[in-house]
Amino acid sequence: MNNTDFYDLIYTVxxxxxxxxxxxxxxxxxxxxIPPLDESQPLPDALMDVxxxxxxxxxxxxxxxxxxxxxxxxxxxxxxxxxxxxCLTIIGGTDKNGAPEDITLDILPGSVVxxxxxxxxxxxxxxxxxxxxxxxxxxxxxxxxxxxxxVPEDERFTLEGKLVAQLxxxxxxxxxxxxxxxxxxxxxxxxxxxxxxxxxxxxECANSLAGESFGSDTKVTQLSGGQSRALMIADCAFxxxxxxxxxxxxxxxxxxxxxxxxxxxKREKIVLISTHDPLLAxxxxxxxxxxxxxxxxxIETSPREREAAAxxxxxxxQLSDARAKLRSGERLE
Amino acid sequence: MKLITVAGPPSSGKTSVILRLAESLGGKxxxxxxxxxxxxDKARYDAANVPVQVGFSGKFxxxxxxxxxxxxxxxxxxxxxxxxLVTESAGLCNRCSPHISGVLSVCVIDCLSGVHTPxxxxxxxxxxxxxxxxxxxxxxxxxxxxxxxxxxxxxxDAKILFVxxxxxxxxxMLGKVAESAHTxxxxxxxxxxxxxxxxxxxxxxxETRIGEGYQMGMMRHIEYDI
Numbered sequence: 001m002n003n004t005d006f007y008d009l010i011y012t013v014x015x016x017x018x019x020x021x022x023x024x025x026x027x028x029x030x031x032x033x034i035p036p037l038d039e040s041q042p043l044p045d046a047l048m049d050v051x052x053x054x055x056x057x058x059x060x061x062x063x064x065x066x067x068x069x070x071x072x073x074x075x076x077x078x079x080x081x082x083x084x085x086x087c088l089t090i091i092g093g094t095d096k097n098g099a100p101e102d103i104t105l106d107i108l109p110g111s112v113v114x115x116x117x118x119x120x121x122x123x124x125x126x127x128x129x130x131x132x133x134x135x136x137x138x139x140x141x142x143x144x145x146x147x148x149x150x151v152p153e154d155e156r157f158t159l160e161g162k163l164v165a166q167l168x169x170x171x172x173x174x175x176x177x178x179x180x181x182x183x184x185x186x187x188x189x190x191x192x193x194x195x196x197x198x199x200x201x202x203x204e205c206a207n208s209l210a211g212e213s214f215g216s217d218t219k220v221t222q223l224s225g226g227q228s229r230a231l232m233i234a235d236c237a238f239x240x241x242x243x244x245x246x247x248x249x250x251x252x253x254x255x256x257x258x259x260x261x262x263x264x265x266k267r268e269k270i271v272l273i274s275t276h277d278p279l280l281a282x283x284x285x286x287x288x289x290x291x292x293x294x295x296x297x298x299i300e301t302s303p304r305e306r307e308a309a310a311x312x313x314x315x316x317x318q319l320s321d322a323r324a325k326l327r328s329g330e331r332l333e
Numbered sequence: 334m335k336l337i338t339v340a341g342p343p344s345s346g347k348t349s350v351i352l353r354l355a356e357s358l359g360g361k362x363x364x365x366x367x368x369x370x371x372x373x374d375k376a377r378y379d380a381a382n383v384p385v386q387v388g389f390s391g392k393f394x395x396x397x398x399x400x401x402x403x404x405x406x407x408x409x410x411x412x413x414x415x416x417x418l419v420t421e422s423a424g425l426c427n428r429c430s431p432h433i434s435g436v437l438s439v440c441v442i443d444c445l446s447g448v449h450t451p452x453x454x455x456x457x458x459x460x461x462x463x464x465x466x467x468x469x470x471x472x473x474x475x476x477x478x479x480x481x482x483x484x485x486x487x488x489x490d491a492k493i494l495f496v497x498x499x500x501x502x503x504x505x506m507l508g509k510v511a512e513s514a515h516t517x518x519x520x521x522x523x524x525x526x527x528x529x530x531x532x533x534x535x536x537x538x539x540e541t542r543i544g545e546g547y548q549m550g551m552m553r554h555i556e557y558d559i
Contacts, residue, residue: 027486031452057553059456059528075489128502138505157492157506165474174445174472175479185448186475189482228473235475242474 003074010066015039015046024076028069033058043069083163085109085243086147088270090130093141095294096122101142103295105288109243109268112261114281116274117290123274126290127246130272131164132156140293165240167232168248173220179203179231180216186239198238205263206234211254211320226254233260237267247273258283258313279316282309334410335514337419338431340457341441346467347421348374349498350441355383356501357508360416365406367399367422367431374421384413392539395422396429396529403431404520411518417511430456432526437514439507440491443468444480451484459488460526463510469495470502 009018016039019025029037035054037046047062055061087108092101107113115123122140129142133151136143143150151159175182183199207213210230214223223231229250236245245264250257257280264271273280281287282305289296301309322332341347355362363384366374370389378385386409390398399422410418422431432438440461442450445468451458458464464484469477481493492510496503534550 027452031487071489072486075485124500124502128505131502132506137509157510166470167474168470170471171473172471173476175448175476182475186479189479232473232475235473240474240478 003070006070006073007066010043010070012042014041015043018043022073022077025069025073027076028072032060032065032068034065083159083241083243085163085270088130088244089145089148090126090295091143091145092295093134093136093138093143095140095292097292099294101295103298105295105298107270107272109270110265111286112265112271112273112284114273114275114284114287115290116276116281116287117296121290122293123290124248125293126288126295127166127248127272127274130244130246131166133159133163163242164244164246165236165242166246166248167229167236167250169229169250171228171232173223173228173231175220178217178219179206179214179223182220183235183239186235190239190241202234202238205237206231209233209256209260209263211256211324224254225251229255230260233264237263237269243268244270244272247271247275249275249277279309279312282306282312334407334415334516334518335417335437335511336407336410336433336517336520337417337437337439337511337514338433339419339421339439339441340431340461341423341465342427342443342446342454343423345441345443345446346496346498347423347441348377350465350467350496350504350507351419351421352377352381352383353496353498353501353504354419354507354511355381355417357504358417358511361414362417362419363410363413363415364419364421365403365409367395367402367420369395369423384415394530394537396431399431400525400529403433407517407520417514427455427457429529430460430525430527432457432460433520434524434526435515436517436520436523437462437511438526439463439465441465441467442484444472444477448476448479448483451480451487454487456527458484458491461488461491463507464488464491464493465503465507466493466495467498470497470500 015037035050038049039046044062044066047065087106090105092103094100115126117123125140129138129140130144132138133144133156134140134142135150177185180199180203183202187199203216210227212224212227214227220231261271261273261280261283273284275281282301285301287299287301289299325332339347339351351364364378366372366385366387368387368389370391372387375385375387386406388402403420406420407418420431438461440458442454442458442464444466466480466484477495484491484493494503494506496507531551534552535547537550540547
């Protein structure tokens with residue numbers, strides 16, 4: 001259905017039928033704040049009863065209402081198929097001094113890449129380049145390709161905000177909704193049929209990641225830091241359609257980050273984690289080392305490093321066990 | 334010179350976004366700031382070496398004040414040899430918008446302001462070509478997506494860009510849109526995208542007393558029920 005089809009429909013079917021077929025039309029009339037209309041007629045006929053003074057005061061004509069409804073329905077019913085990515089390629093540009101990065105990096109869905117480097121070294125710049133699908137036109141002159149090809153200019157805008165989901169320690173929930181209402185609202189905005197099982201799965205996943213469990217009727221604003229992070233990660237995995245997930249330094253407290261990364265990878269996401277934590281850095285298949293604003297090198301995680309990571313994990317588990325025991329009033333003996 | 338009208342509620346991050354835009358553009362950018370009584374933005378523009386003129390509407394309707402002065406702003410920009418002229422206004426009184434046909438129009442809102450805000454703020458968002466969403470770095474990904482959807486409901490044709498006013502992330506894409514703005518030499522005979530309010534009553538001329546006996550001119554009354 002395009003706008004012209006909606007236009008025809010608006011002119012021919014009674015308003016009641018139009019609303020029944022497209023419940024989202026309700027939002028349009030609410031936004032417009034229009035007085036109640038005779039639903040048994042098509043919109044343009046029903047509008048003939050609207051007071052001319054009302055139209056004048058709200059600065060709109062009958063024709064414009066019909067036009068805007070057609071365009072509204074066109075936009076809101078647009079199905080947004082998830083943009084799947086077979087391969088993300090980063091082609092090096094230059095660092096702060098103009099030295100070439102001399103690198104081509106292919107990242108496939110389901111793989112995890114960590115980004116390491118001192119604060120201010122240019123990690124955020126790299127994440128920003130990926131987010132805007134840089135085409136040699138950002139300060140780093142890097143190029144980012146999808147499935148081996150540059151993304152056309154107009155598509156860069158339509159993809160903006162849909163390709164990349166971001167997660168960071170500073171993010172909070174601000175909506176006054178319960179966990180389940182929140183997930184439903186997000187699913188609705190993504191035009192996903194509100195599938196109970198997906199929402200349930202997402203909720204259970206969040207709970208399995210959180211140190212302390214929470215109910216589906218808990219308000220999202222009342223969740224602890226760890227629970228919030230767990231819900232955000234599960235939501236990225238199950239509801240957000242974005243094929244790339246950028247994670248910026250999330251802390252360990254209250255959320256199982258390694259399990260989180262594994263879930264995202266299992267959902268065929270491309271996961272990039274900017275981190276200072278050895279466990280996360282070594283948990284990735286590869287790590288990008290950033291120095292002086294540029295990609296200094298890319299290191300494949302070696303078998304020895306994997307062994308070291310396993311040892312760190314053991315220590316980490318010990319620490320969290322101790323934390324749990326202390327919390328429940330036990331002695332560490 | 335390319336002209337861009339930027340509008341948005343107070344404290345939504347307009348000045349920060351414009352400063353980030355100035356950084357990401359190659360050419361020289363200047364700003365005309367329209368405000369009502371006070372403005373603290375001049376110092377920020379001065380500090381960044383961005384030429385700025387501030388106009389206060391004072392006792393006049395801020396919407397009418399904008400229309401009466403925007404053309405003078407264009408002449409100022411041309412005299413200053415600017416590549417980009419940005420008008421910044423706090424969405425005037427929310428009933429109106431400073432957006433002009435044929436001129437790139439930007440609405441700045443922040444996603445802390447509530448998910449229904451895009452549907453509430455009216456013509457300055459509804460008639461914008463670009464909706465810039467700020468403060469996205471402190472809310473969840475899900476809320477950013479719901480917010481985008483809410484913007485789309487109010488204005489399905491606008492480009493939606495997330496810009497971080499502090500780090501500048503996203504300003505690059507806004508710069509790309511700014512480069513595509515039309516070059517103008519005058520605004521004479523161009524049209525506003527939405528009407529300004531009718532206002533010619535006693536209160537327009539400084540009346541402060543309340544009461545039926547003081548109300549004169551054009552006015553409108555609520556029909557309260559019993």
